Amino acid sequence: MSEEFPLVDRVLQRVRATAAPPPGSATRVLSGVARQVAGGAPVHPGAGAAPQPTPPPAAHVAVAPPAVARQSTWALHVVRLGRWVVFGLAAGGVGYWWGFQRAAHAPLEHVAAPVEQRVVGPSVVLSPAQPSAPAQPDFAPPSAPSSEPEPEPARAAPVARGASEAPARRRLAPRRATAPSLQPLDLHEALQLLSRAQSALRKGLPDRALELLDQLEQRQPGELLMEERRVTRILTLCELGEVDQARAVRQTLGPGPVSSIYAGRLDASCAGVEPASTDLKNSVPRPDPAAPDTTRP
């Protein structure tokens, strides 16, 4: 603070005291971030080039912005966000337990096609007025799920091409047999997992994508990123030739319009067009230009 320029200080202080965002912006922006990260939309190329300076920061010489004026608005954001997250986790926990019980006791064939059951089963309508969600622990520390191994090229590569005709169910079964972690994913981890699934899908590894999506369903069965997850699953199932399953998942998105960033991709997918004939089900893998001969015997 400078005594030389009291007018400057007064103006700056007034500005700092009134810099809070309007109500609802934190939630709006967060959901936009989730959509953008999950949808893989490009960000401005230079935006990430923030330097990470090497010397340690010195003590501040100026007064930090006053937080009091912001806190009341921000507290509302936090409460809303927290309520949303707690409820999502609570609903997710119930859904997870339900899904896990079914998976543990179901025959393999049944377990191999759990998509419709899971997405239409414990579906939850978010409502801020939902009473008394049971208390949940805070989010997991970020280090816990980062131990999630990256896709192994040596394992993933053999199923990359010609996989659309290969029996996905055969590969799904052992995955279900492994005990899932009980710790639910937080948003960051869920986004990372979803991004990896989308990346695998883009690389032509739909099996791997489905595996990652299943992991996501297991570890975060709530409503978190639900639209993005389902869209990715639909596209993945289409890649695998599981047209019926893809359409079933598409129906769980409801009759309303899907977010515009997905609408085009969904319309262009196998779940976006009406079947010309019912004979087509489950057997129409997309042609793979890179390996056209391997997809047909």
Add this chain to the structure above:
Amino acid sequence: MQERLSFEALYESQFVSTWAMLKYLGVPPSQLDDAAQELWVVVHRRYAEFEGRSGIRTWLFAIAVNVERNFRRAERRRGPIVALPSGLRAPYGDPGLDQEAREAWDLVLGFVQTLDETRRTVFVASLLEGLSAAETAEVTGLDQPTVYNRVRALRRSFQLWIEQHRSEP
């Protein structure tokens, strides 16, 4: 070394701050949501690489500067902006603010628009965000004595600007 926050905790604790950074830097109110989203997408992508060698606010501010720069470039690509007469110009600040706050925002953002990028960054970092001279130097690439000099000069210039532009005597 401070404990590393989860992405959610970081978002909850810093969202308001990053919003203010973007606003101080002159991102138009209509684009603040988009800019904040852009910033947090970058944070999400880069947070794993953040090693805590600098303060988290310094790191976020550096991202905010880059995001604002990109928005400004995009604005320029869309075409030249024809300035409205000052009487017709909408206030920068929230219409819900009182008169004094709105005038303060008009003064600050009007002044910020007259500065080149480095001075704008120094002004916002040092005078509004309260970053130290060392942190401001990190973000701008200037050395610390230059930061001190710039801050002093900016204070003087802003004082003049206020005297010339405030509505009350």
